[in-house]
Amino acid sequence: MNTDVKIAKQVLYDKLESQMKTAEAKLVTLQARAEAAKADLEIKAIAKLLPQKHAIEQKLQQLRTSAGDQWEKAKTDLQARIADFEKSLKQIESKAKAS
Numbered sequence: 001m002n003t004d005v006k007i008a009k010q011v012l013y014d015k016l017e018s019q020m021k022t023a024e025a026k027l028v029t030l031q032a033r034a035e036a037a038k039a040d041l042e043i044k045a046i047a048k049l050l051p052q053k054h055a056i057e058q059k060l061q062q063l064r065t066s067a068g069d070q071w072e073k074a075k076t077d078l079q080a081r082i083a084d085f086e087k088s089l090k091q092i093e094s095k096a097k098a099s
Contacts, residue, residue: 012075013063019082020056026089027053033096045092049085056081 027049034042059081063074 009071013060016063016075016078016082017060019086020060023082023086023089024053026093030089030092030096037096039096042092042096045088045095049088049092052081052085052088056085 027046030042031046033039034046056078059074059078063071063078066074
């Protein structure tokens with residue numbers, strides 16, 4: 001694999017990892033707010049996101065070790081999962097602000 005491809009893959013991996021860390025931080029903040037407010041619906045919604053978070057973390061590790069077509073599939077899958085995760089966080093955040 002040439003150096004440019006390795007660098008491009010690392011840049012993308014770093015971007016996705018950063019996106020996920022930002023989303024995780026938002027999740028922790030929402031969870032703390034929900035627990036402080038005793039907002040049961042939000043707490044339950046956040047709890048449902050935890051398995052998604054763990055699956056994304058596993059997919060990030062798979063992406064790091066993938067190559068060729070597998071890398072492309074893993075990248076596409078991971079991007080979609082992170083987008084869904086972020087969308088779910090925004091929905092919870094919107095509901096929390098409305099309360």
